[in-house]
Amino acid sequence: MQTISVGGTAGLPNLAKPDYESRVNRVIDFVLQNLAAPLELDRLAQIANFSPFHFHRIFKALMGETLSDFVRRVRLQRAIQMMSFRRTTRLTDIALACGFASSSDFSRSFKQHYGVAPSAFDLAAHRDAHRAGFTPGMARLPSGLNPDGFKISLRRVSSQFVAYIRVSDCYSNRAGESPIQRVQQWAEQRGFAQGQWLGYMWDDPEVVPREQCRYDLGVRIPHRIQAEGEICCIEFPPMTLATVEMYGGIDLELRAIDWFYGTWLPASGYVPDEQPCFEAFVGRPFAHGNEYFELQLQFPVVKCDMA
Secondary structure (H helix, E strand, C coil): CCECCCCCCCCCCHHHHHHHHHHHHHHHHHHHHCCCCCCCHHHHHHHHCCCHHHHHHHHHHHHCCCHHHHHHHHHHHHHHHHHHHCCCCCHHHHHHHCCCCCHHHHHHHHHHHHCCCHHHCCHHHHHHHHHHHHCCCCCCCCCCCCCCCCCCEEEEECCEEEEEEEEECHHHHCCCCHHHHHHHHHHHHCCCCCCCEEEEECCCCCCCCHHHCEEEEEEEECCCCCCECCEEEEEECCEEEEEEEEEECHHHHHHHHHHHHHHHHHHCCEEECCCCEEEEECCCCCCCCCCCEEEEEEEEEEEHHHC
């Protein structure tokens, strides 16, 4: 792993970089949790505690894209996720849920980005192409099969705070140990290290190019904290989790994900909630390296009649 990459940061003082990153991460968290809401520059700059003019420049320097381009991109990517797993939902409803002003605004943005209208978009081919990019040669588990005997448990959890470190391009850099060590050292110094460790991605790697995928590694904490350098804090709302236990390698994890989305979810009466899926580690994160994992996969879901 490596910390979030910073491109084009000439003119940003090195001592200020972690503080700038934490402020930008705070805005990213807000955007991803509020995609349906108006996301105006002045409001987001206020969250980052920058002037709008300076925040616009700092965001582009750190993220490699303008704020408006970022917001449009993640809205479109969220729309593809919803199109994949909420197939009975009208495109107009998906457009509004992702923050587009209208279905025509959504269709225009979608066609500009992907080259075709959303109604003509080949979801399966798009997902298969991205999957092959990060797991070459790994076959998708066919719908209806469960050779590993996966089982789902459902439970409701209250709101929670998570202190995390953000890792960019995680599929290229996941073998690195430095961010894991830094966040664990931070947690140990503050008495948080025995809490529940979580890894989660806001990005679906079957939708988002892997170099744009962000992986947060963190620990549940009892109360909100102020950002400390590269360590940020986020509050997740109450949610229902569909949980699968797994002990094995990445191939087993992918089969569990395939089984959940392809077999369990369509027959469950639930649809995915607009929250990331969590890897809840048994013990410390990556305690067994990068080839074997002991964890619970926690999928946030809502009843279909609530979606």
